Each structure stands twice: as C-alpha cells, then as structure tokens.
Amino acid sequence: MKRVIVLGGGIGGTTVANRIRKGLEAEVGAGQVQIQVVDQEGIHAYQPGYLMVVFDKMRPEETKRDESSLLHRSIQLVRAEIERVDAAANKVVLKGGKELPYDVLVVATGSVIHPEAVPGFTEGAHSFYDLANAQKLRAAIQQFTGGKILIAVAGMPYKCPVAPLEVTFMLDDYLRTRGVRDKTEIHYAYPIPKVFGIDTVAQPMQRLMSERDISTHLLFNVDRIDPVGKTVKGVEGETIPFDLLIAIPPHRGSDVVGASGLGDKGNWVPTDRFTLKVEGKENIYVLG
Numbered sequence: 001m002k003r004v005i006v007l008g009g010g011i012g013g014t015t016v017a018n019r020i021r022k023g024l025e026a027e028v029g030a031g032q033v034q035i036q037v038v039d040q041e042g043i044h045a046y047q048p049g050y051l052m053v054v055f056d057k058m059r060p061e062e063t064k065r066d067e068s069s070l071l072h073r074s075i076q077l078v079r080a081e082i083e084r085v086d087a088a089a090n091k092v093v094l095k096g097g098k099e100l101p102y103d104v105l106v107v108a109t110g111s112v113i114h115p116e117a118v119p120g121f122t123e124g125a126h127s128f129y130d131l132a133n134a135q136k137l138r139a140a141i142q143q144f145t146g147g148k149i150l151i152a153v154a155g156m157p158y159k160c161p162v163a164p165l166e167v168t169f170m171l172d173d174y175l176r177t178r179g180v181r182d183k184t185e186i187h188y189a190y191p192i193p194k195v196f197g198i199d200t201v202a203q204p205m206q207r208l209m210s211e212r213d214i215s216t217h218l219l220f221n222v223d224r225i226d227p228v229g230k231t232v233k234g235v236e237g238e239t240i241p242f243d244l245l246i247a248i249p250p251h252r253g254s255d256v257v258g259a260s261g262l263g264d265k266g267n268w269v270p271t272d273r274f275t276l277k278v279e280g281k282e283n284i285y286v287l288g
C-alpha cells in the first residue's frame with residue numbers, strides 16, 4: 001500500500017487531500033492507497049472570515065469547523081502536532097515521538113504571524129490576522145468616534161495581498177454608516193510605489209481611494225511603532241501619526257519547515273511553481 005500524507009488541515013491541505021482522493025478513487029477504494037491528513041487542532045479555521053468578524057458580518061464561531069466534516073470519509077485525520085519531517089527516512093515525526101511513514105508527502109502547514117518582529121507592534125497595533133485580534137479590532141472600531149486611522153503593512157510577504165485594501169474600503173463604508181466618517185481621516189500606507197502589486201487592481205483602487213478621501217503613503221515599509229507617541233516610523237524616513245493603527249503583521253513559514261531543514265531562513269520552501277515539488281526532493285510537495 002502507498003501512503004500519502006498531507007501536513008496541515010487548512011484550506012490548502014484540505015483541498016489537496018480531497019482532490020488526491022478523487023483522482024485516486026479506485027486505488028483508495030481498493031486499499032492500495034491510504035491518505036492521511038495531520039493537523040494539530042483538527043479544527044479548520046476559515047481565516048478570510050476574520051475580516052468579516054471585524055465588521056460584524058460573521059460570528060467568531062462561524063469561522064471554525066471540525067476538519068473531519070470537510071474531508072472525504074476515506075481520508076484519515078490524525079489530530080497531532082507535527083514536530084518535523086525526516087525526509088531522508090520518508091517519515092513524519094509527531095510530538096511525543098510517534099512516526100508516520102509516507103511515500104508521498106504534501107506540506108501545507110501554512111504561515112505563522114510574528115507581530116513581535118516589529119518593535120511596538122504588539123502594544124501599539126490592531127490587526128485582524130487571527131481571531132482574537134479580529135475581535136479586539138471589532139471592539140475598537142465600534143468605540144471609535146473620530147480621529148486618524150492608519151492601515152499599514154508591517155512585513156512582506158504576507159498572506160492575502162488584498163486584505164489591506166479590503167479592510168480599508170470596508171472601514172470607510174462602516175464609518176460612513178455609523179456617521180463618523182466626516183470626523184475620521186483614513187490613511188493607507190503600502191510598501192511598494194503603488195497601492196497594490198497588480199496594475200489592473202492598483203489603478204482603479206487608487207482612483208476609488210481619491211474619490212473616498214483616503215490618503216495614501218506609498219513606498220512605506222514599517223520600521224517601528226511607537227505605541228505611546230502613536231506614530232509609525234517607516235524605513236524610508238517618513239513618520240505617520242495615528243489614533244488607531246491597523247497593521248498586517250510580519251509572516252514566516254511554519255516551524256515544521258524550519259525543523260525539517262526544508263526551507264530558507266524565513267521557513268519559506270523553494271518549490272517548482274508548476275509542479276509544487278520541493279526543490280531537490282522527489283516525493284515532497286508544498287503548497288498554501
């Protein structure tokens with residue numbers, strides 16, 4: 001029997017496990033192929049929902065589902081923390097020492113946010129990249145009565161590139177509905193010389209920002225946040241004051257990647273963009 005192991009039960013791992021099952025339906029049915037998904041929580045977190053939680057368009061509990069309800073019944077869910085991959089021995093090592101042998105491995109352990117990597121972030125910035133902080137931001141904007149709101153990106157790369165644009169326009173809309181937009185300045189700071197990386201998106205977004213009186217600060221890479229003085233200093237020299245700061249935290253690849261020696265110093269995995277095969281490994285793929 002051949003064993004396929006998928007590490008991580010997020011959007012990437014769940015989708016690929018179900019698709020492999022579908023593609024190998026006969027082999028799985030005949031017991032020639034076994035598919036396992038390993039996830040520490042066994043709970044699927046729908047992260048795009050965090051933005052909806054901020055604006056009360058989704059309840060926090062609606063962002064979670066039991067992972068087993070999303071996987072085909074023939075796929076085995078292993079609820080365990082992955083410690084590392086032993087690529088030389090074709091084994092996944094779980095916390096506690098248990099080992100799972102594989103023939104083909106898919107790494108889909110996602111990325112991890114590291115707010116502590118930017119001085120002042122934890123004390124001075126709101127964010128919506130995890131559920132707890134999305135709920136705190138929801139409370140903060142509900143109490144907001146006017147002032148200067150700054151949206152900034154505190155590290156590249158980050159997941160969901162459009163999220164800063166989404167939160168900016170949703171905020172503009174929300175404040176108008178609450179009747180406090182005319183007492184609020186919205187400032188959008190972005191690390192590159194345009195409001196988004198893709199021109200066909202950046203151009204209409206820039207136009208909409210002008211129409212909605214949203215100020216932009218381009219080529220602004222966050223260096224540090226002063227939570228007391230309420231300013232953000234950019235690497236390029238500009239300093240922007242704020243009353244409420246919404247920032248995208250820095251990201252890294254998962255610790256599993258680092259512990260397995262599969263990635264670079266940021267735990268990002270070099271991969272063939274067409275096959276998603278990990279460079280130098282014949283039977284390991286990575287996605288997310």
Ligand SMILES: Cc1cc2nc3c(=O)[nH]c(=O)nc-3n(C[C@H](O)[C@H](O)[C@H](O)COP(=O)(O)OP(=O)(O)OC[C@H]3O[C@@H](n4cnc5c(N)ncnc54)[C@H](O)[C@@H]3O)c2cc1C
Pocket residue numbers: 007008009010011012013014038039040041043044045046047048049050051080081082083108109110111128129130159160163254256287288
């Ligand atoms: C606010 C927000 C809005 C977004 N909006 C959109 C959107 O509109 N459209 C879009 O396409 N994307 C959006 N995204 C991005 C999207 O959510 C991510 O790209 C996606 O979740 C990545 O999927 P993944 O499977 O790679 O990782 P994840 O979904 O992060 O899943 C990784 C899984 O691996 C597990 N894991 C990690 N380490 C271990 C370990 N050591 N042991 C066991 N299990 C482990 C985790 O528990 C988790 O279940 C958004 C993200 C955020 C935060």
